[in-house]
Amino acid sequence: QKEVEQNSxxxxxxxxxxxxxxxxxxxxxxxxxxxxxxxxxxxxxxxxFIYSNGDKEDGRFTAQLNKASQYVSxxxxxxxxxxxxxxxxxxxxxxxxxxxxxxxxxRVKS
Amino acid sequence: xxxVSQSPSNKVTEKGxxxxxxxxxxxxxxxxxxxxxxxxxxxxxxxxxQGNSAPDKSGLPSDRFSAERTGGSVSTLxxxxxxxxxxxxxxxxxxITSGTHLEQFFGPGTRLTVL
Numbered sequence: 001q002k003e004v005e006q007n008s009x010x011x012x013x014x015x016x017x018x019x020x021x022x023x024x025x026x027x028x029x030x031x032x033x034x035x036x037x038x039x040x041x042x043x044x045x046x047x048x049f050i051y052s053n054g055d056k057e058d059g060r061f062t063a064q065l066n067k068a069s070q071y072v073s074x075x076x077x078x079x080x081x082x083x084x085x086x087x088x089x090x091x092x093x094x095x096x097x098x099x100x101x102x103x104x105x106x107r108v109k110s
Numbered sequence: 111x112x113x114v115s116q117s118p119s120n121k122v123t124e125k126g127x128x129x130x131x132x133x134x135x136x137x138x139x140x141x142x143x144x145x146x147x148x149x150x151x152x153x154x155x156x157x158x159x160q161g162n163s164a165p166d167k168s169g170l171p172s173d174r175f176s177a178e179r180t181g182g183s184v185s186t187l188x189x190x191x192x193x194x195x196x197x198x199x200x201x202x203x204x205x206i207t208s209g210t211h212l213e214q215f216f217g218p219g220t221r222l223t224v225l
Contacts, residue, residue, distance in 0.1 A: 006152075043201060043216035044153070088152060097166070098214070100145075102152035 001026055004091050006101035015110045019076040023089030023101055026070070032092040033065060033072045038103065039085045048074060079108040114217035116202050122223045123192055131187045131220045135204030142185050143203045143214060144177060153201065159185060160207075192224045 003026045013019045021035075032051055036044035050056045050063040050072065062075040072091070076083055086103040093099050115134040123129050135142050144156040155169040159179040170176070174192075179185040189196055199221050203214035 004152075043218055045216070046213050049213075090153075097155070097168075098143075099155065100153040 002101075003027070003093055003099045004089055004101040006087075006089050006104045008102060008104060010105040010107050012107045012109060013079050015079060015081060015108055017079050017108075019079045019083065019106055019108065021074040021076075021087050021089075021104050021106065022071060023073065023091075024071045025089075025091040025093070025099075027091070027093040028067075028070060030067075030070075030091050030093055033063070034090040034098075035061075035063060035072075035074045036088040036090060036100075037085045038088055044088055076106075079106075081108050081110050084108050114202055114204050114215050116200075116217040116220050118220060119218060120221045120223075122225065124225050125194060126191055128188065128190045129192055129222065131189075131200050131202075131222070133185045133187070133202030133204075133217060135183065135185070135202070136215055137183075139204035139206055139215075140182065141205045141207055141214075142179060143205075144185070144187050145201045145203065146171075146198045147201060147219075148198045156187070156200075189222075192222075194224050197222055197224045 005024045035048040037047050038044040048063045050065045053065050056063045060077045064073045084107050086105050088103045089101040117132045143158040145153040147153050157167050157177050161182050162179050174190045177187045199219040201219045203216045205214045
């Protein structure tokens, strides 16, 4: 099992829909979780972080964390074509190692 | 500076040559990270520095790879005797501290092509 797993996609959603991106991780003791967005040919940029079980909302983005099931998800409401990018899940494993998933490609079609 | 800078932006080299990649972190950021990203892949952690010391070198793929950081600022990643499989984008990131790996700011990357 990979330490941080994501479906590579592409995930295609129509403009205005909710995009749901999922990530699972291997270390039950992980405490810190991050979502980065990476546009083609660009560097990753942090869009959300979450430490506690439950939901964290920031504008159109909601991060959801379920430590018992070892998954973290990112919901994007009212998806826009400008949201089309690769979304990278990152998890701090084993106390201090930040590990990235391979990313999910999101395509929002107008 | 305003952000993390890396140089060169592109590097084409011949197999067997050595290359040096440079990273200038955000001023005041004590933690610095090197990652590698191959086409269509996620980020592969290589090494991180807290100040000038490297507590975690576990990601360096072979002894051909080395990195140093001087003055708590600029870092160089050196790849000796480059191989074609070293071709990738090498990303550097910095953060204010390594305590929680919170908010790593990434540079634009160096695209390395080994012919």
